[in-house]
Amino acid sequence: MTASEPAPLTGATAPCWVHLVTQELGAAQRFYGAVLGWTFRNGPLGRDYVMARSDGVPVAGIGAVASAYQVAVAWTPYFSVRDADVASARIRERSGTVAVGPLTIGTGRAVLAADRDGASFGVWEWTGRAASLAPSGRRSHAxxxxxxxxxxxxxxxxxxxxxxxxxxxxxxxxxxxxxxxxxxxxxxxxxxxxxxxxxxxxxxxxxxxxxxxxxxxxxxxxxxxxxxxxxxxxxxxxxxxxxxxxxxxxxxxxxxxxxxxxxxxxxx
Structure with a gap:
């Protein structure tokens, strides 16, 4: 598992990850570290990405790629799917919009999309070994x-x-x-x-x-x-x-x- 990569929380169509696209990584880490008490870990996706952790558990990804991908600064949920191409086709068939992807990122494939009312979301096809970001105990991190x-x-x-x-x-x-x-x-x-x-x-x-x-x-x-x-x-x-x-x-x-x-x- 690499920094800022989603991994399945539960089933194949579950909300699996939340990700912040921002402009400046250091500023985002300082803010969310101070406000939510998060710590951060770098990974092999490059210097523009980190994984946020709470009590040692991965809770979110942050990527300073808003300018590179020409997308708005925003928090976005990702949903786990079995096939990103099939999910993309279904989105378009139902009058949604596929803005980016499917892109291969580490051990998965990502799509950034919007539903037919304009709400942005992502889908993630996990292609690597299954892993879990589920928090321990009854506490939910998001x-x-x-x-x-x-x-x-x-x-x-x-x-x-x-x-x-x-x-x-x-x-x-x-x-x-x-x-x-x-x-x-x-x-x-x-x-x-x-x-x-x-x-x-x-x-x-x-x-x-x-x-x-x-x-x-x-x-x-x-x-x-x-x-x-x-x-x-x-x-x-x-x-x-x-x-x-x-x-x-x-x-x-x-x-x-x-x-x-x-x-x-x-x-x-």
Whole structure:
């Protein structure tokens, strides 16, 4: 396993990795190290990539390649697939967009894409020896929320592209909870899909997007740390069983911190 390479967390269509595309690697390491307590390790993908670790566990990749690939600074989730070419074809067939790839990166193949409402995501075909980035114990190091125009339409799109509910080994399951869609992989809740985003909204917080959420012990303290190190609070709100805050890092990357430990916490 090399720095910034995704590896399967659970099944073949599960969310498997989160990755930040940024402009300046050193600045990103200083910010996220101070705010989330991460440490970083270099790897053979080159000097522009590092793997972020929490308590010794790989939790995210960071690549200073926004200019090289002419893509926006952003946190992006990746989903594990068996065949990146098949996934790319399915995305296009369903009116999504393939922006980059499939590219061979280390021991895998990556695709950067957008769904038909414009939310960016990636797919990853693991071609090397299987490995796991699953954290030990019950603590999750990140989970996902898709804010989209229509949660049920989005669930159909991702279900058809990624094979959710296909019955294949390792496929994810979806359930409909309180007008949202909850995605579970191997029984583990990993993502929630919510309606209400507006495609043409000038505010990126309102447009369809995948929101990467990092659980923290103290949201208020994390917000203060982010602001001390050049971050900006975009939104703070109460949610069932907790609080979440969306922040913008100094390079413009949006991410969310929350004291809710699971996308299914308010359904337990």
């Amino acid at each position: 989970w996902l929320r898709l804010r989209t125009r229509n949660a049920f339409d989005a669930a159909i799109f991702y279900g058809e592209v990624l094979g959710w509910e296909s019955g294949a080994p390792g496929c994810c399951e979806v359930s409909y909870v309180k007008e949202e869609v909850l995605v579970r992989c191997a029984g583990r809740p990993l993502a929630r899909i919510s309606s209400g985003a507006v495609e043409a909204a000038p505010d990126p917080m309102v447009r369809p997007h995948w929101q990467v959420q990092f659980p923290v012990d103290d949201v208020a303290a994390t917000v203060r740390a982010a602001e001390r190190h050049g971050g900006v609070l975009m939104e703070r709100r109460s949610v069932p069983l907790g609080t979440e805050a969306t922040l913008r890092d100094p390079d413009g990357g949006l991410f969310t911190v929350t004291d809710v430990r699971s996308p299914a916490a308010d359904d337990d």
